[in-house]
Amino acid sequence: MGTKELILEKALKLFSEKGIKETTVRDIAKAVGITEGAIYRHFESKDQIVYDLFGRYSEELYEKLEKAMEKQTDREAKFKEAVKIFLEFAFRNPDAFRFMNIFHYLRGKEVRKFRKIPFQLLRDLILELHKEGVLRTEPEYALATLTGTLERVFLYKSMGILKGSRKEIKERTAELLWKALAECGS
Amino acid sequence: MGTKELILEKALKLFSEKGIKETTVRDIAKAVGITEGAIYRHFESKDQIVYDLFGRYSEELYEKLEKAMEKQTDREAKFKEAVKIFLEFAFRNPDAFRFMNIFHYLRGKEVRKFRKIPFQLLRDLILELHKEGVLRTEPEYALATLTGTLERVFLYKSMGILKGSRKEIKERTAELLWKALAECGS
Amino acid sequence: MGTKELILEKALKLFSEKGIKETTVRDIAKAVGITEGAIYRHFESKDQIVYDLFGRYSEELYEKLEKAMEKQTDREAKFKEAVKIFLEFAFRNPDAFRFMNIFHYLRGKEVRKFRKIPFQLLRDLILELHKEGVLRTEPEYALATLTGTLERVFLYKSMGILKGSRKEIKERTAELLWKALAECGS
Amino acid sequence: MGTKELILEKALKLFSEKGIKETTVRDIAKAVGITEGAIYRHFESKDQIVYDLFGRYSEELYEKLEKAMEKQTDREAKFKEAVKIFLEFAFRNPDAFRFMNIFHYLRGKEVRKFRKIPFQLLRDLILELHKEGVLRTEPEYALATLTGTLERVFLYKSMGILKGSRKEIKERTAELLWKALAECGS
DNA sequence: CATGAATGAGGTTTCATTCAT
DNA sequence: TATGAATGAAACCTCATTCAT
Known part of the structure; x- marks a missing residue:
């Protein structure tokens, strides 16, 4: 699976478990196994993921x-x-x-x-x-x-x-x- | 109405409109017409209001x-x-x-x-x-x-x-x- | 004992136990059994107590x-x-x-x-x-x-x-x- | 020298000069030449530095x-x-x-x-x-x-x-x- | 004299986002 | 593509001090 898909998958899980505002970009990055900055190669913003x-x-x-x-x-x-x-x-x-x-x-x-x-x-x-x-x-x-x-x-x-x-x-x-x-x- | 009740009332309205995390203590204070610090004379924390x-x-x-x-x-x-x-x-x-x-x-x-x-x-x-x-x-x-x-x-x-x-x-x-x-x- | 002396006594105890900056005016007032504002009837400032x-x-x-x-x-x-x-x-x-x-x-x-x-x-x-x-x-x-x-x-x-x-x-x-x-x- | 070491060095100096509570995270950040937030990439809290x-x-x-x-x-x-x-x-x-x-x-x-x-x-x-x-x-x-x-x-x-x-x-x-x-x- | 609510400045910490590498 | 340090705004909270009562 591509990184982008992985980000979506992990973000979804976290959003559903903790809420959207309650999930940080760092949480998502950690779950994916990359760093925060890398998220922004795939999405313009956290809201874009949402x-x-x-x-x-x-x-x-x-x-x-x-x-x-x-x-x-x-x-x-x-x-x-x-x-x-x-x-x-x-x-x-x-x-x-x-x-x-x-x-x-x-x-x-x-x-x-x-x-x-x-x-x-x-x-x-x-x-x-x-x-x-x-x-x-x-x-x-x-x-x-x-x-x-x-x-x-x-x-x-x-x-x-x-x-x-x-x-x-x-x-x-x-x-x-x-x-x-x-x-x-x- | 006492300030404490007013805080609860305004907080409730904001929480229900925007969500809990999405509502800041400043939002509540502004709605009540006091400063943030004053909130803490009535409640130990934002969570306590919740x-x-x-x-x-x-x-x-x-x-x-x-x-x-x-x-x-x-x-x-x-x-x-x-x-x-x-x-x-x-x-x-x-x-x-x-x-x-x-x-x-x-x-x-x-x-x-x-x-x-x-x-x-x-x-x-x-x-x-x-x-x-x-x-x-x-x-x-x-x-x-x-x-x-x-x-x-x-x-x-x-x-x-x-x-x-x-x-x-x-x-x-x-x-x-x-x-x-x-x-x-x- | 007068209130002023009581304030000095309790403040001293708290300062010596926790440190000066670490002791709040409220701490002192509580120890004396009065409220914060009352401290200022007896002392110009916290530093004055010190x-x-x-x-x-x-x-x-x-x-x-x-x-x-x-x-x-x-x-x-x-x-x-x-x-x-x-x-x-x-x-x-x-x-x-x-x-x-x-x-x-x-x-x-x-x-x-x-x-x-x-x-x-x-x-x-x-x-x-x-x-x-x-x-x-x-x-x-x-x-x-x-x-x-x-x-x-x-x-x-x-x-x-x-x-x-x-x-x-x-x-x-x-x-x-x-x-x-x-x-x-x- | 790495930023982490620099933070420790400047914090030590300030703590020893002014006291721990008396030194703010902003003081430390300013001495290092970064912003407060950056401190927290290197230390979980001020107390952790101490x-x-x-x-x-x-x-x-x-x-x-x-x-x-x-x-x-x-x-x-x-x-x-x-x-x-x-x-x-x-x-x-x-x-x-x-x-x-x-x-x-x-x-x-x-x-x-x-x-x-x-x-x-x-x-x-x-x-x-x-x-x-x-x-x-x-x-x-x-x-x-x-x-x-x-x-x-x-x-x-x-x-x-x-x-x-x-x-x-x-x-x-x-x-x-x-x-x-x-x-x-x- | 005393209360206690309120202020306002400033403290620690968080976090989306940027950027040099 | 990715890293990770850094920013900057804003969050929560604290506290010396003031003030109407």
Whole structure:
């Protein structure tokens, strides 16, 4: 792996563990095994690393969700597939997922600078399902339940509160959310 | 209001807007209208302000939840009351609620130092309802949906995504979660 | 005891234990049982406390030495009496003695502002004895041995290295120094 | 000379002239010709500079004394050599010697953290000579006279009170102390 | 006389960034 | 590309002193 990739990888891990401001350029350099100055051969600034990471993983999740949803024609399958893809990404890239949440939390306003925000896709999905009458819960509430539950499922899994294989968790969560929002909606 | 209370108030606002590390003691002092040194007559350190705030609001929400739940004997009423009290607190103290989330996110390990963590009460409630057979969804998933939805409902309300009066939102959320977790559980 | 005296007493203790710069006005106020501001009712500044203390104890020792030496006509008795008075003062006022040494060490140049420096008397004594042929050691060396030994005897006594009653120590030290400098001098 | 050595050298000078607390990191940086921040690339903290200096010079004097004393078999020569080595060190490293005294005075409790304290060697020497009957003065008093005189001889020399070449002073002091403690002891 | 909040200067330390090598 | 010393701004904190009460 190139040094640049290594920097991104180590920075991501540190950002997700300690926070962005709490991670110094020196921390990153030490984790990579180079010195501080060398970081600046690859990135203009610390913030550039942050932006690169956020943009890269946002886009990756966005495209995975987009691709997966395109394949499905059935509404239920589409919804459940979105949930699974989302959790699959979080389980596979826990540091990235945590980092993205931190970025959203503390620097939410800067999110606008990016295109391909996964949240947009989930919102569109919910709106679409609602328009088609499949999802009778108001879309704003549905969105809150969907995104909130997804984030917490990831969190509780990484904290060891939620047991079970990834597959089981993904399927159970998809099932639960579908029931809650579509079948049970009022 | 005393200077100490003013410091806590302004610090809370800044922490919730910019993050903890991102807020300097000077920022707080300026917001209060005093100099940095004066802060230290009231608090030993910046961290002490953070701890005071987290402890204070954790406890407040904890006790409100506890008191409200004690009053209810009916399972459904108890659950819904918990949801409403929780959201009521978040709506009334948006800075505190945001701040508590930030603290949990970035300094989760330090949460152990505190007693009276609202999360504990919600977990106990879920476990109790589950034991009594009211809540057929597995408790870990139910907890994820409950806490995740609550946080997002607050977030979307403060972002303007969720419209409606506080009362409407609280009741709708309570209804929705009860349906999702109790009536609809599988 | 008046507040002013109490301030001097507590300040002396703290200065001798921790050093002058290392002792804060707040430390002193706390030890006295008043607040910082009150100190300034009695002293213009922290430095004024330092000066008062140095002046006061310098003068006290100076006058004790002077008075005692005036009484003696015999050379040997005069020398030994000086040693004993000196040690007696140090044993009775260990904080003052330590403080004076610290002041000499770190702010030696300011000593010139004071009259009645005990060191002057010891030097005069040595010079006088030397002029009279009693003390054949060169006066500069004799002075070094005299003052150095006195300081160390005090130090080792307060550290518990030197055992024995004050009386024994005073007499033994006087004897030893007289032998070393007068009888044994070369 | 490397920056690290330069920092140690300038810090030593300032510490010995003004005291440790009285010397700021900025003072040191200015003396070296760099900025404050640069100090911290070489030392973790100001205190680390203090410890490095004390450890370094303690050890140096310790080892010089040890080596010199090992060579001598004759009791008198051994004692006198110790005196001379000690003064030689003080004359050659006046800043270090003053600094070590200040450290002992104000932070004596921290001395325990160091091994190879020259004082230990002098104490052992005195005890040994006493056990062998060469030194009839009680060892505690002998130690007081020895260490006190050495310190004062250095002090008076640097103040210009004691005239003469280093060699003369060293020999005279060794002679004087030997007479006082060994030949003259009672 | 005393309080204690506040000031303001200055202390130690941190850190993103630059730059000569 | 990389090093690592250095900068400079700014962070947190301390403390002698002042002042309204």
